[in-house]
Amino acid sequence: GESVGLHLPTLSVQEGDNSIINCAYSNSASDYFIWYKQESGKGPQFIIDIRSNMDKRQGQRVTVLLNKTVKHLSLQIAATQPGDSAVYFCAEGFSGSARQLTFGSGTQLTVLP
Amino acid sequence: GAVVSQHPSWVICKSGTSVKIECRSLDFQATTMFWYRQFPKQSLMLMATSNEGSKATYEQGVEKDKFLINHASLTLSTLTVTSAHPEDSSFYICSARMTSLSYNEQFFGPGTRLTVL
Numbered sequence: 001g002e003s004v005g006l007h008l009p010t011l012s013v014q015e016g017d018n019s020i021i022n023c024a025y026s027n028s029a030s031d032y033f034i035w036y037k038q039e040s041g042k043g044p045q046f047i048i049d050i051r052s053n054m055d056k057r058q059g060q061r062v063t064v065l066l067n068k069t070v071k072h073l074s075l076q077i078a079a080t081q082p083g084d085s086a087v088y089f090c091a092e093g094f095s096g097s098a099r100q101l102t103f104g105s106g107t108q109l110t111v112l113p
Numbered sequence: 114g115a116v117v118s119q120h121p122s123w124v125i126c127k128s129g130t131s132v133k134i135e136c137r138s139l140d141f142q143a144t145t146m147f148w149y150r151q152f153p154k155q156s157l158m159l160m161a162t163s164n165e166g167s168k169a170t171y172e173q174g175v176e177k178d179k180f181l182i183n184h185a186s187l188t189l190s191t192l193t194v195t196s197a198h199p200e201d202s203s204f205y206i207c208s209a210r211m212t213s214l215s216y217n218e219q220f221f222g223p224g225t226r227l228t229v230l
Contacts, residue, residue, distance in 0.1 A: 008154050034218065043119075043206050043221040044157070089156060100147055101219060103157045 008087060010108045019077040019111075023090035023104045028071060030092035034101065035064060035075045038087045047075070047088075051095055077109075085111045116140055117209050119222035126197055127230055134192045134225045136207030142187040143209035147219060148180075151204040163190045187212070197229045 013019045025033065031052035036044035050057045050064045050073075057064050063076040073090050087108050091101040116139040126132050136146055144165050149157040161182050162170040169182035181193040190209075194201055204226055208219035 036221070041204075041224070041226070043117075043223045044208075045221070046218065049218060100159050100162055102159075105156050108154075 008106050008108045010110065012110045012112055013080050014112050015080060015082060017080055019075075019080045019084070019109060021075045021077075021088050021107045021109065023073040023075075023107075025071050025073055025090065025092040025104065026102065027092060028068075030094060030102075032093045032095040033064070033066060033073050034091045034093070035062075035073075036089045036091060036103075037084075038089060038106075040086075044089060080109075080111050082111045082113065085109055115211060115220045117207065117220045117222040119205075119207055119225050121225060122223060123226040123228075125228045125230065128198055129196055131193055131195045132197055132227060134194070134205055134207075134227075136190045136192070136209070136222055138188045138209040138211075138220070141209075141220075142212045143190075144187065144212045145210045146184060146190040147208045147210075148182060148190070148192050149206045149208070151206060151224075157206060160192075194227065197227070199229045202227055202229045 034049040035047040037047050038044045048059045048062050048064050050066050055066050061078045065074045087106045089106045090104040093101040118137045118139055120135045124132055146163040148160045150160050151157050159172050160175045163182045163184040165184045165187050171177045179195055184190040204224050206224045208221045210219050
């Protein structure tokens with residue numbers, strides 16, 4: 001389910017360093033996972049997704065790792081840039097389904113100059 | 114492709130009035146759209162699932178008579194906040210699921226900031 005009423009965890013990194021954002025998901029039956037980036041005052045923006053038949057997927061400067069054993073998802077951002085500062089949400093759901101996604105509580109990433 | 118728009122982007126209204134928010138999929142058909150509400154520094158809270166041509170499915174605790182949802186076409190869903198009160202002030206975000214996709218990726222709108230005075 002969704003985490004309501006919690007303050008966002010924060011992560012501060014130096015520009016140029018790598019960032020790792022973690023997420024614990026709740027439903028072991030979920031087979032589709034997405035990372036979203038949300039800048040202040042805007043809607044979530046798709047970053048990368050992964051299905052449960054994979055444990056790693058790479059995009060441009062981003063990598064998602066999935067550990068189904070412990071229901072853990074992580075997003076790695078290489079060479080973090082100031083434009084990466086945002087709130088990052090993981091979401092879990094079911095492929096091939098119109099059912100809703102369930103969002104994690106989010107992590108505020110701040111990139112320091 | 115896969116752009117979702119919302120209108121208005123922000124609205125200020127008096128307590129007791131009704132506000133309509135539109136969500137449009139601009140370049141794809143969306144059988145299913147979702148409405149979320151987001152309070153500051155919190156995650157997205159799903160309010161309801163809107164299916165074209167049928168009644169919306171509301172999440173527990175969301176008043177369907179207060180938050181009216183209409184999904185009259187494959188590209189448009191509307192959320193009407195009736196008799197708005199200050200506690201309804203929030204960021205409302207819609208998303209649309211592309212009908213043709215075999216997996217559950219949702220495309221999000223830019224959000225609507227509602228402020229009720």
